[in-house]
Amino acid sequence: MTIDPQQLRLRHGDLLARCRFPAAGTAITCGVSGGADSIALLVLAVAAGCEVTAVHVDHGLRDGSHLEARWVAEVAARFGAGFRSERVELEPGPNLEARARSARLQVLGASAALGHTADDRAETMLMNLLRGAGPDGLAGIRPGLRHPIVALRRRETENVCTLEGIEPFHDPSNSDPAFLRNRVRHELLPLLQDLARRDAVPILVRQGELFAEVADHLRHAANSIDVTDAHAVAGAEVVVARVAVREWLRADLPEAHPPDAATVERVLAVARMESRSTDVGGGRRVERTAGRLRLVSPDDSVPVD
Structure with missing residues (x-):
């Protein structure tokens, strides 16, 4: 029997008030792995009155992963949501976590809602800090239609599952110390909380909001610059110039070659006439010609549109 969305709203109204779902009746796609966060995303999206399709991405990394997809389909049906499953093939090797994430996001598409929480935002901020990110990366995961439940805590998504009588799937890879996020979650965050003598997640989320304001201000200023005008x-x-150059390169370079800080500084050196050209990754380079910066392709002659 399908669960009545009105009953869901009565049970979870306090959480819905902190979520950012589209208007009732809007069709949305939710990425649902079967974990507590994504199940709560599904439940709350239905409670918000959305026309929900749950999409499960099977990486085929574990025996019986097809059974997880079947289970998610059953949960989706219980809440009156549509369902589809997509399988992707990943080769063993380095950067498995990043490759799995990239494959999953490619399948889900840019408009799908994801079940990230405030805890995920705090973890992402710390991971980005360790990678040397600027204000945009230190903002972490921002609230919005892409991340409608990011204001909620992980314990709250677990409670949603409990109230609905659902035992979420526990991915054993979430405890594997080979993955950076797991070490941040299980080692670094507990240490920070011990040092702060309080819950560190709200502190980090507030810092993320401040970094987001800075990042938005810089991006607005950068948009006023013609980034192809070297002068x-x-x-x-x-x-501001760093942001302008980074956004320009990010838009035009292959996803596998995002611009790092050193690359951005080399492009700025070209703009300042300290060098004539520089490699920027992906077999491409930026060169200065008659006062203009051009991103050119590997054959040295074809500008990138």
């Missing part, structure tokens, strides 16, 4: 880039505030 304009060289004359801008360095912090």
Whole structure:
């Protein structure tokens, strides 16, 4: 028997008030792995009155993973949601966590809702800090239609499952110390909380909001610069010029070659006439010609549109 969304709203209204789902009747796709966070996403999206399709991505990394997809399908049916499952093949090797995430996001698409929580936001901020990220990365996961339940805590998503009588799937890889996120979750965050003598997640989330404000201000200022005008880039505030160059490169370079800090600084050196050209990854380079910056392809002659 399908569960009445009105009953869900009565049970979870306090949580819904902190979520960012679209208007009732809107069709949305939710990535649902079967863990507590994604199951809560599904339940709350239905409670919000959305027309929900749950999408399960099977990486085929564990025996019996097809059974997880079948179980998610049953949960989706119970809540009146649509369902589809997609399988992706991943080769063993390094960076498995990142490759699995990339494959999953590619299947889900840019508009799918994801079940990240405030705990995930705090973890992501710390991971990005360790990678040397700027304000945008230190903002972590931002609230919005892509991340409608990011204001909730992990314990709250677990409670949603408990109230609905659902035993979520526990992915054993979430305890594997080979993955950076797991070490941040199980080692670094508990240490920070011990040092702070209080829950560190709200502190980190607040810092993320402040970094988001800074990042948005810098991006707005960067958008006023013609990034192909070497003189304009060289004359801008360095912090703004960095953002402008990074966004330009990020938009045009292959996903496998995102611009790092050193690459951005080399492009700024080209704009300041300290060098004529520089490699920027992906077999491409930026060169200065007649006062203009151009991103050119590997054959040295074809500008990238």
